[in-house]
Amino acid sequence: MRAYVTNKDEVLEGGLTSPSLFLQKAHLEGLRSLALVGLSKNAGKTTCLNHLIRTWQKSGISRPLGITSIGRDGEEEDVVNGQPKPRIFIYAGTYLATAKSSLSRCDALLDILALTGIRTNFGEVVICKALSDGYVELAGPSQAADLFDCEHLLREQDPDLFFVVDGALSRRAQAGGGITQSIILAVGAETSANPDELAEVTAHALSLLNIPALDAIIAVRIQDLLKNQPAIRVVAFPQAIEEAAQSLALPSLVGQAKVIVGVLEGNPGTLMLRGALTDTLCKSLLAEKRFRNLTLAVEDGTRLFISPGILRKLNHQGIQLAAFYPLSVQMVCLNPFKADGTPADRTALLNALGHITTIPVEDFGPTPL
Amino acid sequence: MTIYLNDAEAKLVGLDEIIAQCHCRCPQGNHLKAYRHFYDPTEKGELQEELDAIAALIALLNTTPGVAIDAQRLLSQLRELRGTLHGVESERLLDETEFFELKKAIAIFNQLADLKALIAAAKVRLVVLDEAERLLDPAGTGAQGFHIYTAYSAKLGQIRKNKRELEFKLESSSGTTRQELLKKRNFINAEEDEEEERVRRELGISLLHWMPELRTNLEACGWLDFRLARAELALKWQAQKPELLSADEPAEITDAWHPLVKAALQKSGADFTPHSIRLEKGAAIITGANMGGKSVALQTCFLTLALTQLAYFPPCQVLKTPLYDFLSFAAGESGDFNLGLSSFGMEAIRLRDDFHRSQLKRGLVVMDEPCRGTNPSEATAIIQALCQAYALSQSSLLMATHYKVAPGQGLRFYRIKGIRQAGLEGLRSVSGLKDTELIRQIQQLMDFHLEEVDGSHPHPSAAIQIAALLGMDIELIQAMQKLWQEEKWQK
Numbered sequence: 001m002r003a004y005v006t007n008k009d010e011v012l013e014g015g016l017t018s019p020s021l022f023l024q025k026a027h028l029e030g031l032r033s034l035a036l037v038g039l040s041k042n043a044g045k046t047t048c049l050n051h052l053i054r055t056w057q058k059s060g061i062s063r064p065l066g067i068t069s070i071g072r073d074g075e076e077e078d079v080v081n082g083q084p085k086p087r088i089f090i091y092a093g094t095y096l097a098t099a100k101s102s103l104s105r106c107d108a109l110l111d112i113l114a115l116t117g118i119r120t121n122f123g124e125v126v127i128c129k130a131l132s133d134g135y136v137e138l139a140g141p142s143q144a145a146d147l148f149d150c151e152h153l154l155r156e157q158d159p160d161l162f163f164v165v166d167g168a169l170s171r172r173a174q175a176g177g178g179i180t181q182s183i184i185l186a187v188g189a190e191t192s193a194n195p196d197e198l199a200e201v202t203a204h205a206l207s208l209l210n211i212p213a214l215d216a217i218i219a220v221r222i223q224d225l226l227k228n229q230p231a232i233r234v235v236a237f238p239q240a241i242e243e244a245a246q247s248l249a250l251p252s253l254v255g256q257a258k259v260i261v262g263v264l265e266g267n268p269g270t271l272m273l274r275g276a277l278t279d280t281l282c283k284s285l286l287a288e289k290r291f292r293n294l295t296l297a298v299e300d301g302t303r304l305f306i307s308p309g310i311l312r313k314l315n316h317q318g319i320q321l322a323a324f325y326p327l328s329v330q331m332v333c334l335n336p337f338k339a340d341g342t343p344a345d346r347t348a349l350l351n352a353l354g355h356i357t358t359i360p361v362e363d364f365g366p367t368p369l
Numbered sequence: 370m371t372i373y374l375n376d377a378e379a380k381l382v383g384l385d386e387i388i389a390q391c392h393c394r395c396p397q398g399n400h401l402k403a404y405r406h407f408y409d410p411t412e413k414g415e416l417q418e419e420l421d422a423i424a425a426l427i428a429l430l431n432t433t434p435g436v437a438i439d440a441q442r443l444l445s446q447l448r449e450l451r452g453t454l455h456g457v458e459s460e461r462l463l464d465e466t467e468f469f470e471l472k473k474a475i476a477i478f479n480q481l482a483d484l485k486a487l488i489a490a491a492k493v494r495l496v497v498l499d500e501a502e503r504l505l506d507p508a509g510t511g512a513q514g515f516h517i518y519t520a521y522s523a524k525l526g527q528i529r530k531n532k533r534e535l536e537f538k539l540e541s542s543s544g545t546t547r548q549e550l551l552k553k554r555n556f557i558n559a560e561e562d563e564e565e566e567r568v569r570r571e572l573g574i575s576l577l578h579w580m581p582e583l584r585t586n587l588e589a590c591g592w593l594d595f596r597l598a599r600a601e602l603a604l605k606w607q608a609q610k611p612e613l614l615s616a617d618e619p620a621e622i623t624d625a626w627h628p629l630v631k632a633a634l635q636k637s638g639a640d641f642t643p644h645s646i647r648l649e650k651g652a653a654i655i656t657g658a659n660m661g662g663k664s665v666a667l668q669t670c671f672l673t674l675a676l677t678q679l680a681y682f683p684p685c686q687v688l689k690t691p692l693y694d695f696l697s698f699a700a701g702e703s704g705d706f707n708l709g710l711s712s713f714g715m716e717a718i719r720l721r722d723d724f725h726r727s728q729l730k731r732g733l734v735v736m737d738e739p740c741r742g743t744n745p746s747e748a749t750a751i752i753q754a755l756c757q758a759y760a761l762s763q764s765s766l767l768m769a770t771h772y773k774v775a776p777g778q779g780l781r782f783y784r785i786k787g788i789r790q791a792g793l794e795g796l797r798s799v800s801g802l803k804d805t806e807l808i809r810q811i812q813q814l815m816d817f818h819l820e821e822v823d824g825s826h827p828h829p830s831a832a833i834q835i836a837a838l839l840g841m842d843i844e845l846i847q848a849m850q851k852l853w854q855e856e857k858w859q860k
Contacts, residue, residue, distance in 0.1 A: 100466055107558045109529070111514040112469040115448065126466055131516060132529070133536055 016365040022055040025360045026184060026331040029061065033151070033163040033180035034330065037302070039205055043188035044335025046086045049166050050367035051333075052184075056162070057091040063162050065090075066154035068097035068125075068140035070147065070167030070179075086367060087135045088166075094130045095157055097150040099123045099139035108134025114153050118146045127153050138166055147179050177274075177299020178325035183209060187353070188335035189344035195352030203356040204308050206329060209301035213326035218270050218297075221245065222324060233275055234260050236268035253277070257284030264290040272297040272324065278305045286313055293318035300325040334363040371407050372675055373697035373723070381700050382668045383629040384675060390628070391595075391602045391681070395447035397587055398594025408678050410692040410731075413613055418492065419596070419680040424610045425490035426600035436487045437597060443477045444594045450474060450587060456573070458580060462566065463573050469515035471576065471583075472505035476513070478586045481593070491596050493589040496582040504575055521568045528564060532557045603682035611677045611688040616731065618691050619649040620674065620765070625685035627669040637809065642817035643686070644669050646783060648733065652756040652766040654774050655819065657785030659832045662817040663769035664700075664737050666785065670767060671698050671735045693765075694730035697723050700737045712742055720755065727764035734759070736768040748772055756780055776825060786816035788834065804839070811838055 023029060036052070038045040049067070056065055067090070090096065090108055100123030103110065114127040122139040125146070130136070141147050151163050165180055185205065192198040213219070218237055222245075225232060231249040234256075238245075246263040250256055253275035264271065267290070273281075277298050285291045296314070298304060300323045306314075314321065332353060336346035346363055353361040372384075379385055393399045408416035430437050453467045475498045482488065482495040503509065507520035519526040535557060539550050576583075602608075606628060614620075624643035631641035644666045646653065657663045673683035675696050699719050716739065723734045739755070740748035749772045759766035760779025774780065788811075802810065833853060837846045 100464070103465065107561075109516060110465075111512075111516045112465050113514045115466060115470065124466075129514065132533065 017362045019051045019364040019367070020055060020058065022051045022362075022364060023059055023061075025362055026052075028052070028056075028162070028182075028330065031162065031182050031330075033165070034182045034184060035165040035167060035180040036184050036186060037167060038186040038188070039201065040188060040191045042190040042335065042337075042339040043186040044333055045166060045186040046088060047335065047364075047367055048184060048186050048333045049164070050086060050089055051364045052164065053088070053090055053094065054367060063160045064093050064095055064158050065164055066095040066097070066151070066158070066161040067138065067164045067166065068147070068150050068154075069138035070140060070165060071142055088138060089134070089367070090130050090136050091133045092130050095127065095154050095161060096130070096136060096138065097125050097127050097140055097154060098136065099125055102137040102139040103128075106134065106136040108132050108136055110136075113157060116146075116149060116153055118149060125150060127157065129157065140165070140167075144177065144179055177303050177323075180327075181325075182328040182330050184331045184333060185209065185329055186333045186335065189338050189342075189349065190335075193338065193342075193344035193349075195345065195348040198349055199352035199356045200308075202332065202353055204311070206332070206357055206359070207311070208304040208306070208321075209327055209329050211298075211301050211304070211321040211323045211326070214272070214295070214297045214322040214324050215270070218272075219324055222272055222297075233273065234263055235270075235272040236263040236266065237270040237272075238266050239269040253281055257281055257288070260285065261288040261290060264288070264294075268294060270295040270297060270322075274299055276303055276305050279307050279310045282306055282310045282314065286310075286317060291317065291319070295320045295322050297322045297324055299323070301327050329359055332357065332359055332361040334361060336363060371695060372678075373695060373726075374699075378698050378700045381664075382672055382675075382698055383627065384672065387628055387672065387676070388679075388681075390605075391598045393594045393598045394441045394444040395590055395594045396449040397447065397591030398444065398598060401591050401595040402598070405679055408680060408692060409694055410616055413692055416678070416680055416692065417613055420610050420613075420682070422490070422492040422596050423600045423603060423680075423682060425492070426487075426596055427603055429486060429490045430600055430604060433486070436484055437601065440481060440484055440487055440593065440597060443481055444590060444597075447474060447477055447587075447590055450583075454580065454583060454587075457576050457583075460573060460577070462570055464569070465516060468505060468569070468572060472502070472515045473513070474583070474587070475502050475505065478590070481590065487597075488593070491593045493593045493596075495586050495589050498579055498582055498586070501576065501579045501582075504572070517565045517568050521572070522564055525561070525564045525568065528557060528561045532561065599681050606682070606684045608682035608684050609686060609688070611673075611683055611690060614689050614691045616691050617650075618689075619647050620690035620733075621645075621647050621687070622670055622673055622685055622690075623687035625669045625673045625683065625688070627665055627672060628684050630665055630669075631684075639809075639813065644817075644819050646670055646767075646819055647781075647821075648765045648767060649779075649781065650731075650763055650765055651760040651779030651781070652768065653781045653783060654756060655767070655769040655783045655785065656771070657769070658787040658815075659835060662785055662815065666817070666819055667698075667735050667737050667767060667769050671696065671733075674733060691731075693733045695726055695732040697726070697732060697734045698737075699723060699735065699739065713740075716740070720751075724755070724758065727759065727762050727766070730764070732764045734764060734766050736766065736770075738769055738771065740772070745772065776823060782822050783819045784822045786818050786820060788814050788816075807839060811835060 017025070028034060036045050036049050053065060097116070099120045102122055103126065108130045109132040110128040111131050112126055112128050116125045116127060118125040118141050120139060120141055125141055127150070141150060147165065154161055154163060163180065187198060187202050189198070191201055221237070222235055225235060225245065225247060229247065229249060232247045233250040233253060234248040236246045246266065248259065248263060250259065253260070253273055260273070271294055273296065296319050298321070304321070334346070334349055334353060336344045336349055338344065350361060350363060374382060388402065388405070391402060393402050448470055450470060453463065453470050456463050456467060478495055479497055479499070479502060482497045488495055505515060506512065507518050517525070519529060532554070535550060535554055539547065539554065542550055623645045625645070626641045626643050634641050655663050655666060673685050673688055674690055674693070676683045677688060677690055678692060678696065720739065726732055727734055740751050743751065752770055752772045753774055756766065756768070756774050757777060760777060776782070833846060833849045836849070
């Protein structure tokens with residue numbers, strides 16, 4: 001834990017960090033993929049993406065960006081509350097995967113490179129390359145499998161590109177796990193303008209996103225199982241992992257606690273659940289005596305929808321959480337404004353957030369365009 | 370005319386599953402496959418051409434298999450273009466993705482046209498569209514992507530130049546100057562959109578000129594794909610080209626197999642016994658013991674003939690056949706509980722309709738144990754009358770039945786050889802087997818070959834024997850045997 005301290009040279013007027021330090025702060029250069037997720041609406045995700053794009057361009061890194069979103073983003077107005085939203089500005093050379101109907105709302109000159117066959121509410125997802133700078137609207141796929149396909153098609157254009165996914169935490173969770181290897185978490189005063197409250201919510205979110213990786217041998221065995229039976233949602237491994245695993249193919253985990261407990265008969269060491277892990281499901285599982293002293297694995301930290309209380313109960317019963325696809329949270333970005341434009345105490349929020357994590361916590365301010 | 374079989378019968382025959390093994394790569398090929406054109410006798414020439422093209426492709430694939438991989442890689446990139454082509458024809462304003470689709474399709478046509486040996490073997494015609502390709506790549510860079518190129522319009526070039534200059538200024542501007550520049554940028558964007566729209570409209574109209582060739586090429590790609598897929602399937606099955614005979618000749622099927630049953634048997638380490646049969650006008654009656662494989666024999670024969678008339682190479686060593694006006698496979702109706710309809714009611718309707726059709730046209734009607742749920746004496750009369758009526762018709766009836774049919778003109782009889790008695794003793798001495806394993810062992814004792822017999826042959830019987838092998842109560846078996854002997858004696 002550390003107090004929020006900034007180098008004097010990095011601080012701009014009003015306590016902002018210079019956006020030119022974005023890449024440096026987030027240590028993005030060696031990464032292959034990143035998702036920008038927000039704790040809530042108006043957490044500053046799009047601003048964060050704009051900073052990333054802008055500093056990537058200015059840094060002169062030769063790897064291009066390949067960007068998409070889970071669902072729609074970059075539109076001029078928030079479709080929910082009608083408030084103006086920051087638009088996404090890209091530079092020539094950036095690749096993107098966006099839906100057909102969004103193309104007419106992009107003013108960058110885009111070279112159409114591939115049609116993906118992936119359908120969204122906004123039309124088929126198209127792979128393009130920007131030939132000029134300009135604004136774009138992103139409307140990408142909403143399922144993990146489709147996002148993998150988009151990444152694959154983008155990498156056909158340039159295998160080394162930096163794949164960036166813009167997507168709200170809730171949308172990312174719906175999409176499924178393993179979409180990217182790292183995350184930037186955007187948090188805003190919209191969640192709470194109270195520094196301690198915001199810090200508490202953020203600390204909990206980070207503890208879920210940062211759960212450790214599942215044991216590598218078990219992860220390989222799960223991968224083998226899923227290759228042959230992709231519908232499997234529950235896998236239980238005995239303590240002696242050389243013994244056979246038990247698995248269940250279910251349409252969803254919702255309301256299936258009793259069925260899931262059925263696979264715990266062999267006193268397993270690891271239980272893998274593919275799907276959203278909610279308080280309700282955890283409560284039902286915790287009520288079962290066999291649900292004790294094991295590793296509970298999920299696809300990644302975004303699949304966890306559990307409250308701090310439930311997390312404590314899980315820990316109390318000897319349940320250790322682990323991720324099939326571990327995530328690395330690179331940075332926490334703060335938006336100190338509420339959705340209606342009301343400012344909160346930026347310094348206090350930054351200090352409170354700085355106390356709960358060693359990950360850089362920054363406010364880069366708005367983007368110029 | 371067509372193939373008559375309901376969903377349950379189609380499942381039994383396995384037609385859908387077998388056709389699903391034919392893998393087309395492009396939507397146009399898949400449409401042709403899904404359409405399942407049934408070549409009737411008036412289309413014998415077309416069917417012959419189709420089969421010849423598949424045979425030529427098989428020969429080519431045997432010598433240069435790489436050509437199929439190249440072609441299929443290209444075909445798999447073709448998209449469903451009906452909407453886009455209709456858009457061009459109706460002079461709808463196309464968007465960039467539609468121009469991209471067309472550009473890509475034209476590039477695929479031109480690359481496929483280069484595979485000359487393949488195109489010649491597949492007997493398709495592809496028109497090279499160099500000029501259309503140039504239209505969608507005005508700078509001639511060979512780039513695969515598409516956007517509204519500056520080369521289309523000097524005005525567009527000027528607008529984009531202005532926009533670039535303005536964005537350069539924007540980078541270093543702030544305050545009210547920046548706001549002014551942003552307003553100006555919006556204005557330039559509107560100008561750019563307007564000019565791009567004009568170019569798109571012009572491009573669409575220019576493409577109208579190539580519509581006939583675009584349509585011809587798409588159709589040709591569909592046929593190339595479908596023929597190539599059937600050639601691959603024939604190679605996989607080692608199937609032979611069928612010989613099409615004139616209408617008055619009999620069908621001759623030699624060493625036919627059912628691909629699905631064969632694959633299932635192979636999984637359990639067993640072999641499929643191929644079937645051979647000759648189908649003349651009139652009726653062919655297959656008899657055989659229970660578990661003798663009568664149903665599979667019927668399904669196999671029907672499948673080979675149906676696939677032939679759907680222009681696939683049938684799974685058999687030799688097939689010579691006339692073209693039938695229709696094919697029907699009736700597996701015996703099971704009624705419909707939901708509609709409250711009786712089994713025999715449904716079956717009688719099917720018998721009625723098939724017979725009616727057989728009187729009007731030359732068809733092949735296959736029946737698997739008709740009247741199996743009817744009282745035996747009435748059923749025997751129905752079966753006998755049906756066989757006699759078909760014997761006089763221009764159609765062919767292939768029927769499996771346990772009921773006795775008296776010989777007569779126009780009737781041929783086949784028998785499944787049945788249990789090899791020599792192996793029975795060995796099986797009797799084995800104990801402790803699971804039921805499914807026991808059934809498998811009995812199946813292995815079966816000789817599934819079809820042999821032609823005269824109508825006076827003794828009726829095959831093995832039901833009681835099989836029941837005994839499966840461990841039915843010994844006293845019950847003895848009672849069955851006693852009653853069976855008494856009935857034989859009475860007859």
